[in-house]
Amino acid sequence: MSEAMAAVERAVRFGIKINKNEEDSNKRVTYLYDAAGMIPAVMDFVEGTFNYGSWGNVEFVKNNYPCMVKFDGTEDYRLNPDNYELKEDGAKSDITDIYYAGNAMSAFKGGWLCQYETATDEYIIWSNVKYDDGYNAYHRTAPDGIIREGFYRRIYTPTLLSNVARSLSGQQPMASKNATQERTYIKANGDVWEHTSWWEWNYIIALLKIMAKTDDLQTAYGTGNSRTGQPADTGTLNDKGQFYGASDFRTQVKVFHTEAMWGDQWERICQMVCDKGVVKVQPYGDCNLTGAGFEKVLDFADYGVSGSVGGYMKDTVMTKAGRFPVTYTGSSSTYLCDYFWLNTGIVAVPLVGGTCSNGLYCGACVYLYNTAGGAYWSIAPGLSCKMPNAA
Numbered sequence: 001m002s003e004a005m006a007a008v009e010r011a012v013r014f015g016i017k018i019n020k021n022e023e024d025s026n027k028r029v030t031y032l033y034d035a036a037g038m039i040p041a042v043m044d045f046v047e048g049t050f051n052y053g054s055w056g057n058v059e060f061v062k063n064n065y066p067c068m069v070k071f072d073g074t075e076d077y078r079l080n081p082d083n084y085e086l087k088e089d090g091a092k093s094d095i096t097d098i099y100y101a102g103n104a105m106s107a108f109k110g111g112w113l114c115q116y117e118t119a120t121d122e123y124i125i126w127s128n129v130k131y132d133d134g135y136n137a138y139h140r141t142a143p144d145g146i147i148r149e150g151f152y153r154r155i156y157t158p159t160l161l162s163n164v165a166r167s168l169s170g171q172q173p174m175a176s177k178n179a180t181q182e183r184t185y186i187k188a189n190g191d192v193w194e195h196t197s198w199w200e201w202n203y204i205i206a207l208l209k210i211m212a213k214t215d216d217l218q219t220a221y222g223t224g225n226s227r228t229g230q231p232a233d234t235g236t237l238n239d240k241g242q243f244y245g246a247s248d249f250r251t252q253v254k255v256f257h258t259e260a261m262w263g264d265q266w267e268r269i270c271q272m273v274c275d276k277g278v279v280k281v282q283p284y285g286d287c288n289l290t291g292a293g294f295e296k297v298l299d300f301a302d303y304g305v306s307g308s309v310g311g312y313m314k315d316t317v318m319t320k321a322g323r324f325p326v327t328y329t330g331s332s333s334t335y336l337c338d339y340f341w342l343n344t345g346i347v348a349v350p351l352v353g354g355t356c357s358n359g360l361y362c363g364a365c366v367y368l369y370n371t372a373g374g375a376y377w378s379i380a381p382g383l384s385c386k387m388p389n390a391a
Contacts, residue, residue, distance in 0.1 A: 008131060014038075014058065015125035016210050020117075020315065023334040025216035029209070032125065040213035042220050043245045050243040055211045059128055063109040064242065066257040068094055069152050070102040073192035073385050079104070081257070084155070084169065084238040095155075095169040095235070103167040103189065103383065106257035109150035110391070112137050113203055117318035124206045124318075136320060139203035141284040142386045149391050151200055154383035156234035157260050157267075164188040165383055169235030173380050179268055179289050179349050179372035182381035189383075194287055196382025198272035201352055202322040205364045208255060216337040217262075217363040221245045222253035224263020226354060226362045231264045231380075249359060262362040265380040266351035272321065274368040277301055277344030281321045289349055289372040297321045300344055308369070310341040332360040341369040351379060 015032035022028035031038060039053035055061055066079040079093055080086040084104065087093045094100040112135040114125040127135055140151045159171035165185040177185070179195075186193050205217075212220035222245015225232050237244050237254045245253040255261045270287035273280050273294065278301075280294035297319045300306065303326035311328025313336040325340045339354070339361040351370055354362025355378045370379075 008129070011127055011129045011131050012059070013125055013127045013131060014210050015123060016213065018122040018124070018215065020120055020122060023330075025219075025334060025337050026214045028215060028335075029213050031213060032123075035210065040220075041211040041243075043222055043243065045222075045245070045247045048246075050241065053211075060108075060111055060126060060207055061211075061242075063107070063150070064256045065107050066155055067105055067107055067152070068100070068102050069105045069385065071190040073152075073190065073388050075107070075152075075387075076102060082239060082241050084235075095238070098161050098166070098168060100168075104155040104169065105152035105167060105385075106155050107150060107152055107387075108139070108200075108203075108256070109387075111139065111150075111203065113139070113206055115206070115318050115320055115322060122316065122318040122323065124210060126207065126210060134320075136283070137391070138199040138283045139197070140386060140391070141199075143284055143286050145284050147391045149387040149389045151384055151386050153196060153200060153204075153258055155257055155259060157231070157265060157380050158186075158383045159234065160185060165381060167234075167383055169238060171234045173231050173234065173265060175231070175265065175377045175380055176375050177379075177381075178375040179381075181375070182268060183270075183287070183289075186381060186383060192385045192388075194384055195268065195270040196384045197287070198269055198281060198321065198350060199283075200384055201267075201269050201382070204256060204258075204261070205322075209364075215335065216333070218337065218360060219247075221255055222251065223247055223249045223360070224253040224260065224354070224362055225250060225356050226263035227356070227359050229357050231356050232260070234259065260353070262353040262365065264356050265353075265378050266355055266367060267353045267382045268349060268351055268379055269382050270349075272350050274342065274344075274348040274350070276347065277306060277342075279319075279321075279324060291347065298324050300324075300326065300342065305342070306344050308343045308345070310339065310369075312336070313338055313340050336364070338363045338365045340365065341367045343369045346371050349374075
C-alpha cells in the first residue's frame with residue numbers, strides 16, 4: 001500500500017458544510033464525515049461552564065494544552081490546565097515571572113485543513129492526516145518549509161517588558177506600536193518567534209466553527225470584553241480552563257487556552273496582506289509586511305468590490321486560506337454574524353478579533369483597513385512560534 005493510501009486508511013475527518021443561501025447562522029451548518037451525529041460544543045453562560053458536547057476527546061482538543069516555552073522555542077513544562085499558577089505537577093509556575101526566560105503559550109499539535117466551495121456551499125474539513133492534495137498544514141509549517149509537529153500561540157496578549165513582547169500573566173497589554181516595531185519586540189525573544197500567522201488564526205477559527213456547528217462564534221463561546229472601552233490586564237482567566245466565556249460584553253473570552261481571541265484589542269497578524277484589493281498569502285517563509293513573494297488567492301475587484309467598504313459579512317468566497325466576504329448586508333445575528341472592513345486603496349496588514357469598544361463587531365472579524373504603519377491603543381501583536389520537531 002502506498003503512503004498516500006495508508007494515510008487515507010487511517011484518516012479521521014471532521015467537517016462542516018455551510019449553505020451559502022441560508023441566513024440562520026446555525027441552520028446553515030451541517031456536520032460531515034466523522035462529525036456526523038456529534039453534539040456541538042457550547043458555553044453555558046448560566047452555569048459558567050463549557051459544555052464540550054461530543055468534542056472533549058477529539059484529537060485537536062486533547063492535544064491542546066498550556067505550557068511554558070523557552071526563548072529558544074523548546075517546551076519547558078506544562079501548566080495545570082485549570083490553574084495556570086501551577087505547573088502540571090502542582091509546583092508554582094512562572095506565568096508572572098518577568099525574569100523567566102520564555103513565555104506562557106498554548107500548544108496546538110497536528111492537523112490538516114481543507115477549505116473550498118461549490119456554487120451553493122462552503123466546506124471546512126479538519127483531518128489528522130493529509131487526506132488528499134486539498135489539505136494543507138500551513139498553520140504548522142516553519143519558515144524553511146518543513147511541517148512541524150505543531151505551533152505555540154500566546155496565552156496572553158503580549159506585554160512590552162524591556163523592549164521584548166512577552167506572554168505573561170498580570171501585565172498590561174502592549175499597544176500603540178506599528179507593525180515593524182511590534183516585530184522587533186517579538187524577535188527580541190529569539191529568532192523562532194513571530195507575529196501570529198494568518199494560517200494559525202484561520203486554523204483556530206475553523207476548529208471553533210466545526211466544534212460549535214455554527215457561524216455565530218460570539219453566541220457559542222462568548223462576546224468577549226467588547227464594550228468596556230478598556231483592555232483587560234492579562235491573567236483574568238487563569239483558573240477558567242481551556243474554554244471560557246460570558247454574554248455580558250465585559251468578560252474576556254478564552255478558547256484553546258488563549259485569552260482574548262476577540263474583544264479587548266485588535267490582533268495584528270502576518271503572512272497575509274490585502275494589496276490594494278488583492279488578497280495575498282505566504283504559505284511559509286520569513287514574514288514581511290509588503291506581500292512581496294506572496295501568492296494571490298482573491299481579487300476583490302473580480303466581485304465588484306472597490307474603495308472603502310464595511311459591514312456584517314453576508315456572501316463570502318471560500319479559499320484554501322479561509323473565507324473572504326464580498327457583500328456586507330448581513331447582521332450580528334445572521335449569516336456569519338461578524339463584521340468586516342476593507343480599503344482597496346492601501347496595502348493592508350490584517351487585524352483580527354475586534355476591540356473592547358466595538359461590541360458585536362468582533363469574533364471572526366477581519367479589518368483590512370490599516371497599513372503596517374498604523375499604531376493605536378486598540379492594536380496589539382500576536383505572538384507565536386513553531387514547534388522545533390518535524391511532524
